Amino acid sequence: MSPRRAKAVGGRVGDDPATALREHLVDVTEGLLSHAPISAITTRDIARAAEVSDGVLYNYFDDKTALVLAALVRRYQRLARRFYDSLPEAGSATVEDNIVAFASGLIDLLDEALPTVAGLLTEPVLFHRLLDEVHRGELSPQRMQARLGDYLREEQRLGRLPKVDVAPVGTLLMGSVAVIALSSHFAPMPNRAALSAGLRPIVATILRGLA
Amino acid sequence: MSPRRAKAVGGRVGDDPATALREHLVDVTEGLLSHAPISAITTRDIARAAEVSDGVLYNYFDDKTALVLAALVRRYQRLARRFYDSLPEAGSATVEDNIVAFASGLIDLLDEALPTVAGLLTEPVLFHRLLDEVHRGELSPQRMQARLGDYLREEQRLGRLPKVDVAPVGTLLMGSVAVIALSSHFAPMPNRAALSAGLRPIVATILRGLA
Amino acid sequence: MSPRRAKAVGGRVGDDPATALREHLVDVTEGLLSHAPISAITTRDIARAAEVSDGVLYNYFDDKTALVLAALVRRYQRLARRFYDSLPEAGSATVEDNIVAFASGLIDLLDEALPTVAGLLTEPVLFHRLLDEVHRGELSPQRMQARLGDYLREEQRLGRLPKVDVAPVGTLLMGSVAVIALSSHFAPMPNRAALSAGLRPIVATILRGLA
Amino acid sequence: MSPRRAKAVGGRVGDDPATALREHLVDVTEGLLSHAPISAITTRDIARAAEVSDGVLYNYFDDKTALVLAALVRRYQRLARRFYDSLPEAGSATVEDNIVAFASGLIDLLDEALPTVAGLLTEPVLFHRLLDEVHRGELSPQRMQARLGDYLREEQRLGRLPKVDVAPVGTLLMGSVAVIALSSHFAPMPNRAALSAGLRPIVATILRGLA
DNA sequence: TATGAATGAGTCTTCATTCAT
DNA sequence: GATGAATGAAGACTCATTCAT
Numbered sequence: 011m012s013p014r015r016a017k018a019v020g021g022r023v024g025d026d027p028a029t030a031l032r033e034h035l036v037d038v039t040e041g042l043l044s045h046a047p048i049s050a051i052t053t054r055d056i057a058r059a060a061e062v063s064d065g066v067l068y069n070y071f072d073d074k075t076a077l078v079l080a081a082l083v084r085r086y087q088r089l090a091r092r093f094y095d096s097l098p099e100a101g102s103a104t105v106e107d108n109i110v111a112f113a114s115g116l117i118d119l120l121d122e123a124l125p126t127v128a129g130l131l132t133e134p135v136l137f138h139r140l141l142d143e144v145h146r147g148e149l150s151p152q153r154m155q156a157r158l159g160d161y162l163r164e165e166q167r168l169g170r171l172p173k174v175d176v177a178p179v180g181t182l183l184m185g186s187v188a189v190i191a192l193s194s195h196f197a198p199m200p201n202r203a204a205l206s207a208g209l210r211p212i213v214a215t216i217l218r219g220l221a
Numbered sequence: 222m223s224p225r226r227a228k229a230v231g232g233r234v235g236d237d238p239a240t241a242l243r244e245h246l247v248d249v250t251e252g253l254l255s256h257a258p259i260s261a262i263t264t265r266d267i268a269r270a271a272e273v274s275d276g277v278l279y280n281y282f283d284d285k286t287a288l289v290l291a292a293l294v295r296r297y298q299r300l301a302r303r304f305y306d307s308l309p310e311a312g313s314a315t316v317e318d319n320i321v322a323f324a325s326g327l328i329d330l331l332d333e334a335l336p337t338v339a340g341l342l343t344e345p346v347l348f349h350r351l352l353d354e355v356h357r358g359e360l361s362p363q364r365m366q367a368r369l370g371d372y373l374r375e376e377q378r379l380g381r382l383p384k385v386d387v388a389p390v391g392t393l394l395m396g397s398v399a400v401i402a403l404s405s406h407f408a409p410m411p412n413r414a415a416l417s418a419g420l421r422p423i424v425a426t427i428l429r430g431l432a
Numbered sequence: 433m434s435p436r437r438a439k440a441v442g443g444r445v446g447d448d449p450a451t452a453l454r455e456h457l458v459d460v461t462e463g464l465l466s467h468a469p470i471s472a473i474t475t476r477d478i479a480r481a482a483e484v485s486d487g488v489l490y491n492y493f494d495d496k497t498a499l500v501l502a503a504l505v506r507r508y509q510r511l512a513r514r515f516y517d518s519l520p521e522a523g524s525a526t527v528e529d530n531i532v533a534f535a536s537g538l539i540d541l542l543d544e545a546l547p548t549v550a551g552l553l554t555e556p557v558l559f560h561r562l563l564d565e566v567h568r569g570e571l572s573p574q575r576m577q578a579r580l581g582d583y584l585r586e587e588q589r590l591g592r593l594p595k596v597d598v599a600p601v602g603t604l605l606m607g608s609v610a611v612i613a614l615s616s617h618f619a620p621m622p623n624r625a626a627l628s629a630g631l632r633p634i635v636a637t638i639l640r641g642l643a
Numbered sequence: 644m645s646p647r648r649a650k651a652v653g654g655r656v657g658d659d660p661a662t663a664l665r666e667h668l669v670d671v672t673e674g675l676l677s678h679a680p681i682s683a684i685t686t687r688d689i690a691r692a693a694e695v696s697d698g699v700l701y702n703y704f705d706d707k708t709a710l711v712l713a714a715l716v717r718r719y720q721r722l723a724r725r726f727y728d729s730l731p732e733a734g735s736a737t738v739e740d741n742i743v744a745f746a747s748g749l750i751d752l753l754d755e756a757l758p759t760v761a762g763l764l765t766e767p768v769l770f771h772r773l774l775d776e777v778h779r780g781e782l783s784p785q786r787m788q789a790r791l792g793d794y795l796r797e798e799q800r801l802g803r804l805p806k807v808d809v810a811p812v813g814t815l816l817m818g819s820v821a822v823i824a825l826s827s828h829f830a831p832m833p834n835r836a837a838l839s840a841g842l843r844p845i846v847a848t849i850l851r852g853l854a
Numbered sequence: 855t856a857t858g859a860a861t862g863a864g865t866c867t868t869c870a871t872t873c874a875t
Numbered sequence: 876g877a878t879g880a881a882t883g884a885a886g887a888c889t890c891a892t893t894c895a896t
Contacts (some may be wrong), residue, residue: 031876047343049260053870063878065872074870128342131335132258178397178423185396188403208392215389219430242859264887274861276889281859285887453856469765471682475891485857487893496891550764553757554680600819600848603841607818610825630814637811641852664880686866696882698868703880707866 032070035060039081040088044122047129048078048136075136082136083143085126090149093119097157100164105171109179109213112158113187117209120191155180174220182219186212243281246271250292251299255333258340259289259347286347293347294354296337301360304330308368311375316382320424323369324398328420331402366391385431393430397423454492457482461503462510466544469551470500470558497558504558505565507548512571515541519579522586527593531635534580535609539631542613577602596642604641608634665703668693672714677755680762681711681769708769715769716776718759723782726752730790733797738804742846745791746820750842753824788813807853815852819845 038060042051053074057064071077096115098108130137144150162176190209249271253262264285268275282288307326309319341348355361369391376382401420460482464473475496479486493499518537520530552559566572584598612631671693675684686707690697704710729748731741763770777783791813798804823842 049343052868057879064870064880065878066876068871069876125342128339131339132260132343134258175422178419178426181397181400181419181423182393182426185398185400186392187396188399189392189396192399208389211386212389212392215393215430216426217430218432219426219428221429263885265885275887276862277860279888279890471765474889479858486891487858488856490892491855547764550761553761554682554765556680597844600841600845603819603822603845604815604848607820607822608814609818610821611814611818614821630811633808634811634814637815637852638848639852640854641848641850643851685864687864697866698883699881701867701869 031062031066035062035067035070035077036080036084039077040085043078043081043085043126047125047132049129049132051078075139079136079139079143082126082130082140083147086123086140086144087147087149089119089123090154093154094149094157097161100161101168101170105165106210106213106217108161108165109183109217110209112161113183113209113213116184116187117191120188124191155184158183172221176220179216179220182216183213242273242277246273246278246281246288247291247295250288251296254289254292254296254337258336259344260340262289286350290347290350290354293337293341293351294358297334297351297355298358298360300330300334301365304365305360305368308372311372312379312381316376317421317424317428319372319376320394320428321420323372324394324420324424327395327398328402331399335402366395369394382428383432387431390427390431393427394424453484453488457484457489457492457499458502458506461499462507465500465503465507465548469547469554471551471554473500497555497561501558501561501565504548504552504562505569508545508562508566509569509571511541511545512576515576516571516579519583522583523590523592527587528632528635528639530583530587531605531639532631534583535605535631535635538606538609539613542610546613577606580605594643598642601638601642604638605635664695664699668695668700668703668710669713669717672710673718676711676714676718676759680758681766682762684711708772712769712772712776715759715763715773716780719756719773719777720780720782722752722756723787726787727782727790730794733794734801734803738798739843739846739850741794741798742816742850743842745794746816746842746846749817749820750824753821757824788817791816805854809853812849812853815849816846 035056039051039056042055042059046055053067054064056067056077060066067074067077071080093115096111098111100108102108103111130140145152158180159176162171162179165171166173166176186209246267250262250267253266253270257266264278265275267278267288271277278285278288282291304326307322307329309322311319313319314322341351356363370387373382373387373390377384377387397420457478461473461478464477464481468477475489476486478489478499482488489496489499493502515537518533520533522530524530525533552562567574580602581598584593584601587593588595588598608631668689672684672689675688675692679688686700687697689700689710693699700707700710704713726748729744729751731744733741735741736744763773778785792809795804795809795812799806799809819842
């Protein structure tokens with residue numbers, strides 16, 4: 011019953027052990043977020059998964075919400091980073107292929123993020139705090155749309171795209187992608203393969219619309 | 222221990238009073254659905270809001286879930302009905318105006334439905350039961366998309382639209398609308414007016430893409 | 433919603449209809465007692481089974497307990513009556529056969545009564561009120577034991593049984609029967625056939641003990 | 644909202660305090676079992692009686708059922724142990740005295756166990772789980788009957804009992820004892836003294852029956 | 855007198871949070 | 876700092892009983 015050391019922190023060499031435990035809790039919570047809706051994750055689940063006692067979390071976070079928020083931010087950043095890293099370079103391949111690639115990246119992103127986001131809409135407080143955090147950072151959603159705009163304008167500069175307003179492309183593409191990703195969750199018989207296949211004609215239509 | 226008469230049922234003239242309370246409960250629950258995520262609505266909240274005792278709901282529904290389901294179905298039908306009633310006739314006005322009108326209706330629909338739908342993703346059982354109910358009815362989501370297709374084909378017959386495949390239009394339009402509706406929830410400072418304004422160039426781009 | 437006649441009372445010709453409904457409730461409740469433990473029978477179950485409204489029972493009984501008590505008394509009397517009617521006559525067949533017959537009747541009685549009695553021990557109030565009722569009547573359990581005594585003394589008078597004290601026979605027989613009946617409920621693998629078969633050697637032992 | 648230390652655990656010196664509370668809960672529940680039928684014991688009653696908060700029981704048991712089961716097993720073992728410890732040795736005193744002693748022990752056992760056992764018949768799940776537990780242990784009911792058989796055969800070997808089949812003795816004795824124990828519950832005015840007094844002639848009759 | 859909807863106390867169970875050790 | 880048992884407010888649901896009609 012006397013205080014014991016946390017068992018499973020491990021701690022990367024050179025890290026402050028206290029910080030290490032904090033990070034460990036966030037990691038573990040982030041992991042749980044992919045498997046269950048927030049409301050179904052209990053503090054005990056987290057403690058068990060982290061192989062740590064029930065009470066520790068309160069040594070590092072004000073409450074459960076604060077921990078979950080930290081995990082959500084981390085999750086968002088991981089997904090956003092992966093998305094950014096997969097973006098094509100202007101001038102390479104064909105414009106259509108590149109836009110399809112961009113859309114595919116978005117689908118992957120949404121596909122993973124949607125369940126979590128959906129679960130979040132259930133917790134307005136958490137949700138708005140997450141938005142605040144996320145918009146503060148350099149990987150904000152706004153910048154994701156802007157990035158597509160940058161790419162398109164670069165292609166216009168390279169003469170591979172007519173010089174018209176490219177703003178609607180963002181909305182059209184994001185939207186189509188969202189429909190596709192959502193459909194795979196909503197449809198009575200999810201058929202993501204077919205929907206993904208539908209991506210190319212959609213991109214083609216958008217590109218024709220730019221002409 | 223001392224039963225009393227229900228206080229707030231009121232009852233529309235000519236209604237079966239028993240049915241009246243059942244409807245009252247559904248009404249009240251539907252109302253609560255707009256203000257709070259499903260998981261945050263307790264049976265007590267419902268009873269309080271209905272000014273009725275804690276146990277009544279079980280006189281009319283098997284379950285909290287059954288009541289909530291009834292309220293969701295009602296909500297869906299109300300929104301879908303409003304949407305259908307706002308649809309333009311082929312041949313009237315301009316095609317672009319009509320599609321913008323269609324999209325506006327969708328935005329209104331999604332705007333109200335999204336929080337509820339999102340909250341539903343957390344409750345798979347309820348969600349699938351709602352889908353079953355909703356697909357059984359005449360206002361099913363499928364028919365909503367089909368309706369746009371019908372309209373576009375009618376305009377093709379009238380010669381106001383080129384005779385190409387109109388399928389992508391559905392996805393593009395639904396998607397853009399979803400983005401716009403979602404943005405109003407995600408953005409730190411929702412600016413729906415501006416987003417709605419962006420609708421016309423988007424529709425224009427889609428129409429050009431059909432040419 | 434206006435008062436209606438009870439639907440399913442039927443009423444034997446010439447009966448006071450009010451009494452008829454009272455009896456009907458008792459009948460129905462008695463029926464339910466064979467199928468479920470008392471604590472699992474709700475007033476609603478009774479009303480449903482009687483095809484009568486939820487509240488009627490309170491027009492004829494102080495509360496649920498009073499109705500159930502009436503049903504228990506009726507049940508007891510029915511079983512006891514059946515038992516009495518199956519008793520052998522002194523002088524007929526053989527003494528051993530007659531005692532076996534007596535024991536068989538007891539087994540049948542206990543077999544039906546045990547679940548109900550067991551369920552009763554859960555409700556001390558009800559239980560003691562039932563005992564009071566039952567001991568007041570002419571079919572009291574005491575008289576059941578006495579009846580065996582009467583039979584045995586009659587056989588002694590007929591010279592078919594040695595003239596010793598027959599009092600222990602009652603306890604021995606009732607007890608063995610109880611063990612047999614109970615075993616069929618308690619045993620992990622009830623094997624009533626085998627136990628019933630064991631009856632004859634037991635009776636033989638008892639008779640030898642009387643010599 | 645404001646957790647406090649458990650008040651009444653006390654803890655026997657040297658015990659693991661966690662185990663102490665678990666045991667305390669079982670003790671308290673066992674105590675309640677003697678005073679009230681299982682179905683009338685609420686989790687709150689237990690918590691109150693243990694002077695502990697409503698939720699603790701779920702820190703140690705899956706279920707109310709699990710706790711009650713533990714208490715029942717304990718109760719059974721306590722009673723069975725007492726019974727075994729009171730059994731006579733073959734060869735000592737007289738055979739009749741010894742069998743009377745055996746029967747007295749059984750009466751004591753049944754007297755305490757009957758109300759609980761009866762209440763159990765109402766809860767089939769609990770009942771079968773208890774049987775499983777109890778049959779697994781070394782104090783199983785089967786061994787109780789076997790024990791009497793062992794004793795009688797030992798007396799036969801010592802020449803103090805005729806060498807006939809002793810099987811019926813078990814049923815006869817157990818049964819008579821059951822009748823006596825039951826009578827003390829069924830009779831309007833329990834008169835256990837008188838009934839116990841009736842034991843000797845019964846045993847005498849049984850022994851004569853063996854000759 | 856019969857109806858049956860309404861009542862609400864009471865049941866079991868969960869879980870974020872605290873705090874003595 | 877770490878522990879993890881204890882807390883107790885809630886939550887969904889049941890059901891004997893009442894009473895306006």
